[in-house]
Amino acid sequence: MLKKALIGAAATTAMMVAASTSFAFPDRPVTFVVPFSAGGGTDGVARAFQQEFAKALGGTVIVKNTAGASGTVGAAEAANAKADGYTLGFLPIGPATIQPHIRKLPYSLASWEFVCNVTASPVTFMVKKDAPWNSLADFVAEVKGKPGKYVYGSSGPGTIPHLAMAATAGALGLKMKHMPDKGTANAMKSMAGGVIQAFADTPVVLSRYDVKALATFTAEPIPALSDIPTMKSLGNDLQFSVWRGIFAPKGTPADVIAKLDTACAAGAASDGFKAFAKKTNTDILYMDSAKFEAFAQSEYKKNGTILEKAGLKK
Amino acid sequence: MEYVLPALDLVASPTVVIAMFVGTLVGIVIGALPGLGSVVALTVCLPFTFSMEQVPAITLLLGVYCGSVYGGSVSAILINTPGTPQSAATCFDGFPLVQQGKADKALGWATMSSVIGGLFSCMVLILAAPQLAAIALKFGPIETFALITMALTCIASISRGSMLKGLLAGVLGLACATVGADPITGDLRFNFGYFPLSAGLDLIAVVVGIFALSEVFIRVGETATEVPNWIAKSGIKLPSWADWKPRLAVLAKSSVIGSFVGVLPGTGAATAAFISYAEAKRSSPRRDRLGTGEPDGIIASEAANNAVTGGALVPTLALGIPGDAITAVMMTTMIIHGITPGVRLMAENGDVVYACFIALIVINIIMLGQGIVLARGFTRILKTPEPLLLAMVVILCLLGSYGVRGNPFDLLVTLGFGAMGYFLRLFGFPVAPVVIGLVLGPQFEISLRQGLILTDNSFLEFFTGHPIALGLFITTAAILTWPLIRKAIPK
Numbered sequence: 179m180l181k182k183a184l185i186g187a188a189a190t191t192a193m194m195v196a197a198s199t200s201f202a203f204p205d206r207p208v209t210f211v212v213p214f215s216a217g218g219g220t221d222g223v224a225r226a227f228q229q230e231f232a233k234a235l236g237g238t239v240i241v242k243n244t245a246g247a248s249g250t251v252g253a254a255e256a257a258n259a260k261a262d263g264y265t266l267g268f269l270p271i272g273p274a275t276i277q278p279h280i281r282k283l284p285y286s287l288a289s290w291e292f293v294c295n296v297t298a299s300p301v302t303f304m305v306k307k308d309a310p311w312n313s314l315a316d317f318v319a320e321v322k323g324k325p326g327k328y329v330y331g332s333s334g335p336g337t338i339p340h341l342a343m344a345a346t347a348g349a350l351g352l353k354m355k356h357m358p359d360k361g362t363a364n365a366m367k368s369m370a371g372g373v374i375q376a377f378a379d380t381p382v383v384l385s386r387y388d389v390k391a392l393a394t395f396t397a398e399p400i401p402a403l404s405d406i407p408t409m410k411s412l413g414n415d416l417q418f419s420v421w422r423g424i425f426a427p428k429g430t431p432a433d434v435i436a437k438l439d440t441a442c443a444a445g446a447a448s449d450g451f452k453a454f455a456k457k458t459n460t461d462i463l464y465m466d467s468a469k470f471e472a473f474a475q476s477e478y479k480k481n482g483t484i485l486e487k488a489g490l491k492k
Numbered sequence: 493m494e495y496v497l498p499a500l501d502l503v504a505s506p507t508v509v510i511a512m513f514v515g516t517l518v519g520i521v522i523g524a525l526p527g528l529g530s531v532v533a534l535t536v537c538l539p540f541t542f543s544m545e546q547v548p549a550i551t552l553l554l555g556v557y558c559g560s561v562y563g564g565s566v567s568a569i570l571i572n573t574p575g576t577p578q579s580a581a582t583c584f585d586g587f588p589l590v591q592q593g594k595a596d597k598a599l600g601w602a603t604m605s606s607v608i609g610g611l612f613s614c615m616v617l618i619l620a621a622p623q624l625a626a627i628a629l630k631f632g633p634i635e636t637f638a639l640i641t642m643a644l645t646c647i648a649s650i651s652r653g654s655m656l657k658g659l660l661a662g663v664l665g666l667a668c669a670t671v672g673a674d675p676i677t678g679d680l681r682f683n684f685g686y687f688p689l690s691a692g693l694d695l696i697a698v699v700v701g702i703f704a705l706s707e708v709f710i711r712v713g714e715t716a717t718e719v720p721n722w723i724a725k726s727g728i729k730l731p732s733w734a735d736w737k738p739r740l741a742v743l744a745k746s747s748v749i750g751s752f753v754g755v756l757p758g759t760g761a762a763t764a765a766f767i768s769y770a771e772a773k774r775s776s777p778r779r780d781r782l783g784t785g786e787p788d789g790i791i792a793s794e795a796a797n798n799a800v801t802g803g804a805l806v807p808t809l810a811l812g813i814p815g816d817a818i819t820a821v822m823m824t825t826m827i828i829h830g831i832t833p834g835v836r837l838m839a840e841n842g843d844v845v846y847a848c849f850i851a852l853i854v855i856n857i858i859m860l861g862q863g864i865v866l867a868r869g870f871t872r873i874l875k876t877p878e879p880l881l882l883a884m885v886v887i888l889c890l891l892g893s894y895g896v897r898g899n900p901f902d903l904l905v906t907l908g909f910g911a912m913g914y915f916l917r918l919f920g921f922p923v924a925p926v927v928i929g930l931v932l933g934p935q936f937e938i939s940l941r942q943g944l945i946l947t948d949n950s951f952l953e954f955f956t957g958h959p960i961a962l963g964l965f966i967t968t969a970a971i972l973t974w975p976l977i978r979k980a981i982p983k
Contacts, residue, residue, distance in 0.1 A: 216535040217821030245897040246691025335678030357945045363813045371629040386812045386834045457830045
């Protein structure tokens, strides 16, 4: 405890010195808190981004995995860290804009300074590859004929696949059951085994499992899936994407945020990160601090409305 | 067959051979440290693989995976502290053998069983992956529920002494498994408004607390002058053919159970080891001696948990569905290296898949060699002054429980369960059922509730519409009533 306090005091002094003379951030390693275990999707992106980000920042960056409770334990750790820019949250959409609606947490959207967004992948509506439905209309007609018979899956309660499907069922007036699994891979087992009939997730799932997309949750068609109609063109403006961004604790100095944001832009544009993104079907989408803040706010509001309609909001 | 030659070519490169050798070694050593298991071993090695070539990276992790599962048996046998739930059942007969002064023999049984179980599951993976993957898909929520119900009966078979105390301990484990987020609704349960509890009780933190730390507390509580009276034989003594011959049935059965349970996503090595041990307890001709240092117990546990390695790769590779945290890490590594497990894997990367198969066989053989060499060092642990050994166990336990999720709260969980384990043992409660309850609890709950969603809350349909599930339920009933039936049959 004493050691921590001393380090804290030393850091504060260093910061004050730094502020009064030339700006010397970072003078020690910056930590990305990844709120999921090593080897997960977010962890992979964070570790690939870490190297390029560190290069651009001119310092060392460490990834720390703090897993548990749908990412909220790690997010809380980052939110409640010292607001000096040395501890950042590398968070996906869930712990940032969904969990605060459905649980009592020691942080909220107001706990953050927004550094930048790094990746964003659109979500598509999918069914089993050998399913008899070849369009959303086919599927809707079948489900409406047998209310309560069909089941949609998800990677867990309150995840984006769940929200997207709940919103779809609501907008199209479909009476379907929801059966959550633990993670997308398990849901894909349920899909292959015929337990669930519909699912929503990013296009990487299409390349990995025997499923086909019937619609995309985007405003414009996805370039790689240009023959799949958008939900908007089919009459329902439903938009979902899975994104990951960098968050700093509230109160982090503006010049530190600016420096981090600059490094983030360079990292997102680097060849190394682009090569990683290509190999793993990750979509890079850089947003600067101001744009990311506005985006996160709107996502927070949108997800809150859907959760309320689905009866999940607390 | 067209892939075998290019695959051999991939595996025969020096970097791959080094990767397999180093991976297996690191796996065995980390696995053998009490408190650290497969997940920690893999995550330690994971960052190194990012800068490696495809095949060396994957074979390194395969080595770590197989080595760590085997390594777990070492601390279970020598100091009665399984670092992970998967080797918990190895303690039951491994440690009594050590107390009889036969540490070398116990390690010999564990090593041979591990290697044979591992090799058996390699064969299963190579010969029948697509067919088994198809069976795995037939296991929906209701079938999984039936299987887990069957696995829970092993609480009864390992509850020595008082059955009631064993069952109570099992219920305690199941209750602990409900702490945290509800898997179906996401609601938080039993967190008493305390935020860190919303992440639930981490399995590893509980296991090292209740097994390892409580063992330390027990030994500290014993009169300090008491020196263990067993004479430690250092090294390893592989069992002879005469010893093996009557036990081949147990070995074969355990390897099959391990491979099959491994194939089903969401079950894992601990479940396999417990089911296999329960089966040995039911059917072995030497069942009355199980729990007192009978090699059958070690064979049942170790052959089964190592056989899971090959089995668990079936759904991971063939379907892209990792069965547990360990295979999930393996799958991520493959994806980062541009290999996508799943339905198109064989067509796209057949040579790499076959390279993995060959590597798995080689790794199991490397494991045998390294096991024999390392055993000499491991058995020296028994000669370490006890205070020093216990202090090291405490440090490793805390390191291991923190290492899994990086959550400081897990340290408190470990200490709390260490104290609980101490009192449970003091009052004659077996601690293994707590762990079985906690391992199986989450899967038991989610499969039951998923099943109820599908049947619109009709439990009756679990028995009527699902023949596989019905078969498993009948088997479960038979296992539970078997001791009574056996008694009733006139000799």
